[in-house]
Structure formats: structure tokens, C-alpha cells
Amino acid sequence: ETAVFQTPNYHVTQVGNEVSFNCKQTLGHDTMYWYKQDSKKLLKIMFSYNNKQLIVNETVPRRFSPQSSDKAHLNLRIKSVEPEDSAVYLCASSSTGPDTQYFGPGTRLLVL
């Protein structure tokens, strides 16, 4: 099956903890992305990663960091979560250039 896979589906944690979310795509794409969807359902880009080049949205706090072992994997680590990090995190992939992006099912994070 070719798609974008994310784990976990759902994660509950406490303020100050570290969390890590996984994303894998089997579509043969060379660009991957992380988006955040907040409580108002607005989707915003956090990172894009292509051929080891990381493009960071300047509004993303430093406690967030992407981690990639190869072009099929892009994980997201949050060093010390805060309540405003509660959201759905969506991973996506595409070929280089203005190509269709395909999304994973998302990871819902709840910070208590």
C-alpha cells in the first residue's frame, strides 16, 4: 500500500514532557512536510524537508524539531510541550516542485 503513515494517532501528555511523532511515506516522494491544525481548524506549515534541505516556518518555536533518517521518513520532536501545542499534527509528502501533496491521518496531541 502506498500512502503516508503517521503514529501515534493520539497522544496525551503533561506540560514539560518530550514527545515524538513518526511519519513515513511509501509514495517515492522526495519532499515531506509537517503542518499543524489548531483548535480553529486552520492548517499552517511548520517544516518542509527536501534533499536534506530544511525550510522552517519562522513562527515555529525552537522546541519543535524535525528529524529525518531518509527521504521516506520525517519525524517531529517537541522538546518540552506547552498547552498551546495541543493540536492535530499532519504529515504530507510530494514530489519536488508544485506537485499534489498527500496527507497522513494526523496525530492528535493533548497537553494537560
Add this chain to the structure above:
Amino acid sequence: GQQVQQSPASLVLQEGENAELQCNFSSTATQLQWFYQSPGGSLVSLLSNPSGTKHTGRLTSTTVTKERRSSLHISSSQTTDSGTYLCAMDQGGRALIFGTGTTVSVSP
């Protein structure tokens, strides 16, 4: 900055009715994508249409690039069409910029 505006914000339909969703963007787009997000949250790509007209099933998208607008027409709506429709643009291989969505509710 770059903006994507969608209208209407919400739409209520009787099953069988048609609907037209609008998307306006503030700068030239090299990619324009329509998504469906189910009430459960999963995001599905419906159409990629940077210019012209494209069809898939009961959906038709028309994008007029120089006027910076795109529309999504849903014909013969069904209750399973209920959800949020998102428009997103890309300015040349970078990340998508999303609109705020149109929430569609189709009643039997």
C-alpha cells in the same frame, strides 16, 4: 503576506442540491489544491487544479489563474459530502497555504 480566502464559511444543503465553493488567493499560484476533511479529521486531496477546469466524479473545479480565484462545484450533493472543504495554494514547490475552509452540511 500570502492569503487564501474561502467563501462561504458554511453551507447547508438539501440532498440533491448543487453547491459552489469559492477560493480567492492573494498572489500567483503554481499549484491550487482542493481538499476534503471529514468530521473525523482525515484530509483527502480532491483535485489539483492550478488552471483551467478539472472534473472528478460529481466535482468540478475551475481556476482562473490571472484572476486569482478557483471554484469547486458539487453536483447532486449527498449526505456523505458533509464535511469541510479546504482550498490551498503553493507558490512554486514550497509548502501549501490553506484557506479557512467551507463547512458543508447536507441533510437527507
